[in-house]
Amino acid sequence: xxxxxxxxxxxxxxKQGNMRVTAIIYASSKLLESIKRxxxxxxxxxxxxxxxxxxxxxVMPDAHQGYxxxxxxxxxxxxxxGIISPGGVGYDINCGVxxxxxxxxxxxxxxxxKELLNEIARMVPAGVGKEGHFRINRVILKEVCVKGAxxxxxxxxxIEEDLQRTEEYGRMKGADASFLSKRAIERGIPQIGTLGAGxxxxxxxxxSAIYDKKIGDVFGxxxxxxxxxxxxxxxxGLGHQVASDYIRLMENKFGIKGLADRELINAPIHxxxxxxxxxxxxAAVNFAFVNRQMISHWVRNAFKNVLGSSKGISxxxxxxxxxxxxxxxxxxxxxxxxxxxxxxxxxxxxPGREEIPVVYRDVGQPVMIPGxxxxxxxxxxxxxxxxxxxxxxxxHGAGRLMSRHEALRRFRGEEIKRDLEKRGITLxxxxxxxxxxxxxxxxxxVDEVVRTSHDAGIGKMVAQLVPLGVIKG
Amino acid sequence: MKKFYFLNxxxxxxxxxxxxxxxxxxxxxxxxxxxxxxxxxxxxxxxxYRVEVDGRDIKQLLVNFLEEILFLFDSQRFxxxxxxxxxxxxxxxxxxxxxxxxxxxxxxKYRTKGNVKAITYSEMKIGRNDHFIIQVVxxx
Numbered sequence: 021x022x023x024x025x026x027x028x029x030x031x032x033x034x035k036q037g038n039m040r041v042t043a044i045i046y047a048s049s050k051l052l053e054s055i056k057r058x059x060x061x062x063x064x065x066x067x068x069x070x071x072x073x074x075x076x077x078x079v080m081p082d083a084h085q086g087y088x089x090x091x092x093x094x095x096x097x098x099x100x101x102g103i104i105s106p107g108g109v110g111y112d113i114n115c116g117v118x119x120x121x122x123x124x125x126x127x128x129x130x131x132x133x134k135e136l137l138n139e140i141a142r143m144v145p146a147g148v149g150k151e152g153h154f155r156i157n158r159v160i161l162k163e164v165c166v167k168g169a170x171x172x173x174x175x176x177x178x179i180e181e182d183l184q185r186t187e188e189y190g191r192m193k194g195a196d197a198s199f200l201s202k203r204a205i206e207r208g209i210p211q212i213g214t215l216g217a218g219x220x221x222x223x224x225x226x227x228s229a230i231y232d233k234k235i236g237d238v239f240g241x242x243x244x245x246x247x248x249x250x251x252x253x254x255x256x257g258l259g260h261q262v263a264s265d266y267i268r269l270m271e272n273k274f275g276i277k278g279l280a281d282r283e284l285i286n287a288p289i290h291x292x293x294x295x296x297x298x299x300x301x302x303a304a305v306n307f308a309f310v311n312r313q314m315i316s317h318w319v320r321n322a323f324k325n326v327l328g329s330s331k332g333i334s335x336x337x338x339x340x341x342x343x344x345x346x347x348x349x350x351x352x353x354x355x356x357x358x359x360x361x362x363x364x365x366x367x368x369x370x371p372g373r374e375e376i377p378v379v380y381r382d383v384g385q386p387v388m389i390p391g392x393x394x395x396x397x398x399x400x401x402x403x404x405x406x407x408x409x410x411x412x413x414x415x416h417g418a419g420r421l422m423s424r425h426e427a428l429r430r431f432r433g434e435e436i437k438r439d440l441e442k443r444g445i446t447l448x449x450x451x452x453x454x455x456x457x458x459x460x461x462x463x464x465x466v467d468e469v470v471r472t473s474h475d476a477g478i479g480k481m482v483a484q485l486v487p488l489g490v491i492k493g
Numbered sequence: 494m495k496k497f498y499f500l501n502x503x504x505x506x507x508x509x510x511x512x513x514x515x516x517x518x519x520x521x522x523x524x525x526x527x528x529x530x531x532x533x534x535x536x537x538x539x540x541x542y543r544v545e546v547d548g549r550d551i552k553q554l555l556v557n558f559l560e561e562i563l564f565l566f567d568s569q570r571f572x573x574x575x576x577x578x579x580x581x582x583x584x585x586x587x588x589x590x591x592x593x594x595x596x597x598x599x600x601x602k603y604r605t606k607g608n609v610k611a612i613t614y615s616e617m618k619i620g621r622n623d624h625f626i627i628q629v630v631x632x633x
Contacts, residue, residue, distance in 0.1 A: 058503055084504055085503065087614070087630075087632065111610045147605065148530060148605035148606065148607060149599045151570070206564070206567075206568035207563075207564060209568070210567065210568065216608065217607065217608035218607065218610070218633055257563070257564075257567035257568075260632075264556070264612070268553065268556075271553060272549055282614035283613065283614055421503070423501045423502050423503050424505075424506060424633065425499050425502070426501060454607060
């Protein structure tokens with residue numbers, strides 16, 4: 021494949037074949053080598069061929085092969101000529117990360133980590149087939165999907181301030197639950213307020229490094245050893261069903277002729293099906309916000325029950341990793357509204373953007389990049405440069421390196437738990453197999469991903485967090 | 494003859510299901526999908542669901558068929574252990590499939606394994622040499 025080196029961290033695939041725009045890869049040489057090993061770049065070239073794509077098709081430093089679009093892919097489409105694609109968002113709609121800060125320090129919780137994990141696990145349903153603690157009906161589920169985190173706060177899960185510190189303020193305004201299938205609703209009803217399984221987790225972390233004191237202070241990340249809580253989960257079966265439903269509906273409506281890959285199926289943004297997908301996807305985004313909102317409420321309660329106080333626990337931010345949205349971006353010197361797809365990528369807006377809550381608007385948006393189980397996670401800040409370089413986007417995590425099959429062959433859950441314990445990390449998991457599958461060595465080096473984001477200018481490092489306790493679904 | 498086996502895939506889970514007939518390969522693909530989520534061999538045959546799906550082509554039919562397992566698990570906590578009376582028909586340009594899903598509800602005596610988010614078209618292959626072979630990548 022023909023490559024052009026733009027600089028040490030930026031690579032370009034020039035236009036060829038049916039590509040309407042070039043493809044840009046943000047990666048160190050080391051990360052690029054692993055990206056080249058799977059179908060990421062072919063998938064990126066396929067994206068560059070889609071109708072109405074603007075500027076370039078991008079992948080972030082943690083890119084790997086996905087379905088249709090690569091994971092780590094970012095693409096923006098013209099509102100008139102362009103398309104919207106379920107494969108450009110992914111099956112786990114609004115899989116994302118929420119970060120809570122506390123005013124506890126390691127000294128105050130060190131002997132209580134196990135107790136905290138047990139208490140959180142008692143409150144937060146996690147693992148395959150684990151249902152929510154209460155049953156909602158269809159009417160309420162639809163209200164949840166329309167109102168998003170606002171519904172949760174109205175019903176006593178958390179506080180108004182949490183909404184201010186959530187992407188989209190916890191509610192995608194375009195959501196319409198009437199376009200959700202009966203199946204999506206039935207899959208969603210038992211799963212409200214659940215963490216799920218797979219790579220989803222909840223971690224008690226401590227701040228291990230602060231790279232930017234000024235911005236750290238604005239985010240409420242002020243001291244080494246400060247205790248934080250990170251929640252990583254998504255829209256569960258409801259979101260998966262929305263993706264599957266609309267792939268099927270779009271296939272039936274438009275056929276699959278000429279598609280390089282069936283999961284590239286898409287609809288014009290302004291078509292009936294394009295609009296319905298956007299509205300249903302937004303409903304699933306809201307469902308995921310509610311899940312994280314409820315879980316963070318239970319985390320606060322767990323701290324109160326175990327440590328006698330949840331004082332000082334407040335939300336830093338909540339970001340989506342899998343989403344399509346309408347945003348204004350500078351294209352050819354003009355600000356234009358486009359439909360941006362981020363699939364395994366985090367929005368990374370710099371100072372001044374009105375989408376950022378007022379408290380952070382002068383410094384830029386917080387970006388949370390979780391590591392793999394047992395490794396460091398990072399807090400970054402969005403940059404104005406990112407708006408020019410990647411439609412205001414950066415990486416979303418470590419990215420897998422090894423198949424689950426291979427991980428199961430090589431690692432044993434019990435051994436990983438012992439290794440983590442030696443390093444002072446307590447693990448509570450619903451499945452040994454799941455632990456082995458998520459073995460830290462099965463993932464790329466998150467440090468390298470974050471350094472690349474920092475040096476490429478698409479997201480600047482603010483702080484590093486390391487886990488003390490992990491709940492894995 | 495093995496019913497199914499797994500292949501290496503970085504991000505996700507890839508399996509191949511085998512059958513002397515296409516129907517048997519379909520049944521085995523359902524067992525392969527179930528095997529990722531629970532020990533299907535240990536599930537008792539206690540309840541049944543009648544399943545009817547259609548598809549614009551064989552690949553979509555396969556996706557829709559396997560998706561029933563995910564749907565019944567998430568919405569009804571149903572664990573599949575057997576697919577019976579599977580029948581495929583072609584009606585005009587649509588492919589239709591009918592089958593009975595047999596299994597039990599999830600409760601304490603069963604252990605779940607992993608989650609499957611969706612059935613994908615990625616690297617999907619349906620073919621035959623000595624046997625019928627169905628290859629599917631599951632998003633997990």
